[in-house]
Structure formats: structure tokens, C-alpha cells
């Protein structure tokens with residue numbers, strides 16, 4: 001374990017044991033490791049007793065360092081990790097400068113948890129999120145879950161041939177595909193009649209969030225299939241596999257991503273998509289489903305309040321799915337993993 005990592009791990013253990021987290025302000029990345037190390041030791045020696053560990057946030061090319069807090073990742077605390085950037089393999093129209101796709105190397109316990117696939121500005125404790133703040137996506141964790149869950153499932157599926165190209169990619173290639181995915185996904189969220197973040201509240205219901213995540217990935221598939229290059233098609237196929245199949249494999253049926261997979265599957269199944277399975281057909285169905293979702297959004301915009309609009313979107317999904325438990329059973333039976 002590196003010297004810095006060891007030092008931050010020590011601070012982390014102390015912060016958790018002593019309940020000092022609330023007292024910690026925020027951290028600042030320094031220009032080089034030696035300064036970070038110096039800063040950490042300084043903080044450990046001088047400020048722990050005052051219940052004040054770090055003062056500033058830091059931004060450094062190959063390091064994430066901060067005091068984090070996240071409702072659904074309660075183990076996040078004072079964390080440090082070395083990272084390596086991964087660039088998208090597609091030449092995208094525009095990329096978000098604040099999105100950073102990275103491979104996480106050795107890090108402290110909390111941030112190394114496989115559940116932590118991204119770090120958002122609002123996860124930095126005690127700090128007002130700014131528009132230009134970076135969002136970090138840990139592509140190695142997305143990839144890991146692909147190899148652990150999605151790939152064995154695809155290999156056993158009767159639709160294995162359709163996903164052959166995805167099944168042949170190595171992990172370095174999946175990093176690039178995931179970087180493509182993340183960038184276009186974030187762009188998709190910001191398009192349509194109810195873009196994020198303007199309508200974030202409407203799309204924060206369990207079912208409305210499921211539809212929004214699906215909508216963003218349908219946008220990725222649409223973009224890639226319109227592009228038409230081999231690399232874009234491979235990205236579309238990868239995202240299709242993940243959105244359609246991965247989430248119910250490792251998420252609870254109450255999770256919005258898992259619900260979005262079942263929603264997508266039900267739609268395709270009703271359109272007899274799996275009988276004709278092709279990229280051409282996928283393009284057609286994806287375009288249609290995006291139109292359907294956008295029509296529902298336009299309808300909800302006729303309503304006055306945020307709550308009414310959110311309820312409308314939630315009900316739209318719930319009504320379509322019917323009994324969610326039996327829908328999950330149908331899904332599992334279809335993919336033969338019961």
C-alpha cells in the first residue's frame with residue numbers, strides 16, 4: 001500500500017470511529033503527491049484534535065481525494081484513490097468536459113467498494129455542487145459487472161449469436177465502450193421535452209426515474225445506430241445488452257434500473273422484437289419507444305405542479321407494467337433464469 005493511501009486510510013478509520021465526519025469541511029487536490037502527503041500529515045497531526053480534518057477540495061489528474069457522503073453508499077467517508085483516464089473511442093459531437101471516465105486503481109476501502117460506480121459533485125461533503133464540477137465514472141466497475149453478470153448470462157442465452165461481437169470484446173475495449181456510453185447517456189438526459197436537470201424532481205420517482213434512465217439509454221442506442229460505424233454499432237449493442245439484461249441480475253426488483261430493464265423487455269416482447277432480432281429492427285423499436293416516452297412527457301407538462309407531473313409519469317410506467325412482481329417473473333422466465 002502506498003504511503004498516501006496508508007495515510008488517508010488512517011484518517012478514514014479515525015473519522016469513522018470518532019464520528020468526526022460532520023466536522024470535516026472539504027478537501028482540495030494539490031499539485032503533486034508530495035504536497036498531498038504533506039497536507040494529510042499536517043491535517044492528521046494538527047487538526048484531528050480540533051475535529052477539523054480537511055479544508056479544501058482537490059483536483060488532480062490522477063487522484064480523487066475527498067470527504068464523501070452519499071445516502072445509498074453510507075460507507076463513503078474520507079477517501080483517496082489513484083485513477084487513470086479513459087477516452088471514448090467514438091468521435092462524439094460534443095463531450096462534457098466535466099465527465100471523467102476513469103479506471104480506479106488502488107484506493108481506500110469506501111471508494112473501492114464495487115457498488116460505488118460514480119462520484120458526483122454533491123457527494124463531496126459540506127460543499128455546494130457547481131455546474132463545472134467533475135463527475136467521475138469508474139469504468140472498471142461497469143466492466144467488472146459486465147464480466148461477472150451480463151456476459152455469463154449472454155453466453156447462456158438463446159440470443160447469444162446476436163451479441164457475439166460484445167462477447168468477443170476484452171476488458172480494455174469495454175472501458176472505451178463504457179466511456180462512449182456514459183458520455184452519450186449524459187447528453188441524452190439533457191435532451192427531450194423534459195430535460196435533466198430542469199425536470200429532475202419530476203423524474204425522481206421510482207418509476208419516473210426508471211423511465212428516465214431507459215430514455216437516456218435509448219438515446220445512446222439511437223445515436224449509435226444512426227452513426228452507423230462499426231464502433232458505434234458495438235457501443236449500441238453493449239448498451240442494449242446492459243440495459244436490457246444486466247440490472248435484474250444484480251439489483252432488487254424495487255430498484256429503478258431493474259424496473260427499466262423489465263419495462264424495455266416488455267415493450268420489445270409485445271412488439272415481437274425477439275422473433276426478428278436485428279440491429280435494423282432495434283433502431284426502429286428504439287425510435288418508436290422514445291416517441292412514446294416523449295409523448296407521455298408532453299402530456300405531463302400540461303399539468304400544473306411538479307408533484308402532479310411526477311405522479312403522471314410514475315403512473316404511466318406503473319400502468320404499463322401492471323403487477324410488477326409478476327412482470328419480473330415473466331421476465332425471468334423469458335430469459336430462463338428461473
Ligand SMILES: [Zn+2]
Nearest residue numbers: 185189213216
Ligand atoms: Zn442516467
